Amino acid sequence: MKYVKCGGEVFEFKLTPFKTHCRYCKQKEAEIKPSGTSLLLCKECFLLFCEKKVKMAIEKHKMFGEKEKVGVMVSGGKDSAALLAILKKLYPQQEILAIHLNLGIKYYSDFAQVAVEKLCQKLKVPLIVYNLKEKEGFSIDDFVFTHFKNKICSVCGTIKRYYFSRIARENKIDVICTAHHLDDVLSTMTSVFFQGDFLGLSRLGPVIYPLFQGQPKKVKPLYYLQERDVFYYSAISGLPIEKCACPHSEITPVKEWKKWIEEKDKESPSFKFKLFSIFRKKLIPLIKKELKKVPKEDFLPCKICQEPTPSKSNICAKCRRVKLLERVKERKIEYEPDEFLNFLSSSPQNEIVIFDVREKEDFESGSLPGAIWINPELLNEKEKIFIKTFKPYKKKKLFFLCYTGRTSYYFVLRLRKFGFLAFNLSKPKELLSKIKWKLKKALV
Numbered sequence: 473m474k475y476v477k478c479g480g481e482v483f484e485f486k487l488t489p490f491k492t493h494c495r496y497c498k499q500k501e502a503e504i505k506p507s508g509t510s511l512l513l514c515k516e517c518f519l520l521f522c523e524k525k526v527k528m529a530i531e532k533h534k535m536f537g538e539k540e541k542v543g544v545m546v547s548g549g550k551d552s553a554a555l556l557a558i559l560k561k562l563y564p565q566q567e568i569l570a571i572h573l574n575l576g577i578k579y580y581s582d583f584a585q586v587a588v589e590k591l592c593q594k595l596k597v598p599l600i601v602y603n604l605k606e607k608e609g610f611s612i613d614d615f616v617f618t619h620f621k622n623k624i625c626s627v628c629g630t631i632k633r634y635y636f637s638r639i640a641r642e643n644k645i646d647v648i649c650t651a652h653h654l655d656d657v658l659s660t661m662t663s664v665f666f667q668g669d670f671l672g673l674s675r676l677g678p679v680i681y682p683l684f685q686g687q688p689k690k691v692k693p694l695y696y697l698q699e700r701d702v703f704y705y706s707a708i709s710g711l712p713i714e715k716c717a718c719p720h721s722e723i724t725p726v727k728e729w730k731k732w733i734e735e736k737d738k739e740s741p742s743f744k745f746k747l748f749s750i751f752r753k754k755l756i757p758l759i760k761k762e763l764k765k766v767p768k769e770d771f772l773p774c775k776i777c778q779e780p781t782p783s784k785s786n787i788c789a790k791c792r793r794v795k796l797l798e799r800v801k802e803r804k805i806e807y808e809p810d811e812f813l814n815f816l817s818s819s820p821q822n823e824i825v826i827f828d829v830r831e832k833e834d835f836e837s838g839s840l841p842g843a844i845w846i847n848p849e850l851l852n853e854k855e856k857i858f859i860k861t862f863k864p865y866k867k868k869k870l871f872f873l874c875y876t877g878r879t880s881y882y883f884v885l886r887l888r889k890f891g892f893l894a895f896n897l898s899k900p901k902e903l904l905s906k907i908k909w910k911l912k913k914a915l916v
Contacts (some may be wrong), residue, residue, distance in 0.1 A: 485707040487515070496520065507698035508745055515708050522705045526558045526693045533678045535691040536647040538566065543645035543688070545636055546570045546591065546599075548584030548714035550706040551651035553591050555694055557709055559649065560595045569645065573635055574603040575628065576611025578806070578896075579878040583714050590712035602639055604631070610797055612720065616888040617800040620793065624720040624889075627793055634790040638779060640688040652692045655699040658744060659730035661751045667725075674759045677752070684771040684780045698744070719882040805884060806896040809903040812871070819869075826871045829880050840873060840907055848879050851886070859890055870894040873903070 487503040494502045494514035502512035506521055513521060529535070536542055544559060546552040556570055572588045574581050585601060592599040605611045612628050620627045640648050657676055664672045680690040694702060706713055737743045771780035774788040776795075781788035787795075797803075807815065816824070826843040828835045835845045850858060862870065870892060872880035877898045887894040897903055 485704060504704060507700050508741065518701075519705060519708060522554075522697060522701055523558050523562060525696045526555075527562055529678060529693050529695045530562075530691075533691070533695075535649075535679060535693060536566075536689075538563075540646040541567045541569070541644060542647050542649060543569050543571050543636075543640050543643070544597075544649045545632075545651065546572050546588050547651075548572070548587040548591075549651075550703045550711075550713050551653060551656075551694065551699070553587075553711040553713045554702045554705040554709070555649060555651040556591065556597060557595060557711055558705070559693065560597060568597055569643065570597050570599045571636065571639055571643075571645075572599060572601045573632055573639075574601060574605070575631070576603070576605035577613055577718060577720065578611075579876070579881050580714075580716070580718055581611075583716070587712045587714040594712065600639060600643065602635060604635075608794075610794060613805065613885070614797050614800070614803050615793070616805070616885060617803055618793075618796040620796070621889045623722075625722050625724055628720065630789045630793060634779070634788065637687055641686050645688050648688045648690045649693055650690060651694055651702075653694040653697050653699050653702050654744065654748060655730060655733075657692065657695060658748050658751070659726050659733060662729045662733065662747070663726045665751075665755075666729075670759045670762075673751075674756060677756060683769070683782075687780070719885045804895070805888070806877075806881070806898050807871070809897075809899050809906055812897055812903065813906060823868055824871065825865045825868050826873065827880075827883070829872060829874045829883060834875075838904065838908065840904070843873065846883075848874070851879070851882055858886065862887060862892060866892065868893070871897055873897045873900050875900060 490502040490505075490512045492502050492512055494500045494517050495511050496513055496517035500514035500516065502514055504513050504515065504518040505511060506513065506518065511521070542559070542563075544552065544556045546556055556568075559566070559568060570588065570592050572585060574585050588601075589599065591597075612624065612631065615621065615624055615627050636648060639645075661673060661676050664676065678692050678695040682689055733744060733747070769782040771782055772786055773779070774781045774783075774791055775786045776791040777788065779788055779790075783789065783792075785792075821842070826840050827846045828839045828843045829846050829848045829850075830839075831848070832845055835843070839845075846861070850861060870884075870887065872883045872894065874880035877896060877900060880900075881896045884894040884896045
């Protein structure tokens with residue numbers, strides 16, 4: 473099993489028999505070594521190891537009580553899938569709801585929603601789906617037309633936090649569980665520390681208490697589990713997950729710090745735990761002690777949506793970002809087959825460049841007239857190489873074609889962030905078929 477995460481990280485599930493018995497059960501062959509430990513476990517005992525870690529976090533930090541309504545934020549990825557499965561197994565009598573926010577990201581969000589629906593069906597957990605495009609009229613994709621085009625992950629985070637909190641309150645949910653694991657928390661702690669955001673650092677504990685009345689408590693049950701172990705839990709359990717990365721994935725400062733921490737941990741296997749312990753046990757308590765002297769923020773209703781906000785403008789962060797979309801006259805990023813053919817016939821050919829990002833043999837067997845082949849692996853190249861490839865076409869309209877529209881859409885989104893006027897061609901099979909028919913007709 474292979475899993476591609478936002479930011480280009482690839483996780484692969486491989487079991488390696490250690491030719492010794494499991495440390496826990498003493499019977500089955502050991503195949504897994506949990507991260508940061510010397511334990512050698514069989515698959516079944518590894519699952520038990522992860523579940524014990526989660527239960528310890530919940531009980532140690534009193535994350536929720538048996539009478540509280542618990543909402544689990546599920547994205548379709550490995551982390552939230554593992555979290556929901558573990559909570560359902562540990563607390564079968566607990567009232568648990570899954571909440572999924574469909575962000576309207578083409579060729580991604582609908583696949584993620586299908587994975588979430590299959591997961592909840594498998595675990596028999598009630599699911600609430602909130603479709604951003606249907607309910608609010610905008611999607612995360614639309615922000616490529618604003619000055620946030622290079623900070624889509626930042627906008628997405630703001631949007632998700634807003635709706636998760638609102639959905640939880642509307643459904644009378646007491647506690648929100650997010651799937652942040654030890655690697656997430658540690659990399660964010662490091663990034664926030666070097667930004668000097670000590671208020672933000674103080675909020676990175678396992679439990680975040682409500683900032684205003686009616687807001688649910690937020691908890692991180694995977695707080696003591698490393699990412700590799702969370703992934704292995706999902707893979708061994710056969711949980712339905714969306715295995716491809718979000719097309720907006722960016723190499724953010726947090727992800728850069730995560731890479732650095734991984735490298736240091738390879739040099740010294742206890743590095744993560746030492747750094748995590750310093751933040752959690754020494755630094756954060758000191759910061760919280762000092763912050764008690766700082767006056768608490770006042771929350772007033774947002775002028776637009778009425779949700780509580782500490783903003784001095786009385787307009788919440790979500791509404792300020794959504795207002796930017798009102799200035800965008802046209803949010804076109806994809807052409808349907810007939811629409812593109814009409815555009816092609818009425819536009820000067822020297823202003824248009826078509827790129828085919830399928831495998832080379834398929835391109836050579838038949839493509840759109842005048843199309844240029846681009847290796848789809850270019851998506852994995854560094855920013856400098858990627859931009860250099862398309863720099864000669866900066867002032868032209870660029871159109872991209874692939875097998876399903878998914879890979880080509882990823883090219884379009886990435887180029888849009890660098891100021892290129894790029895468009896995706898949807899339903900490529902239908903488009904190629906119509907082109908072939910037109911050419912055949914012309915020859916007759």
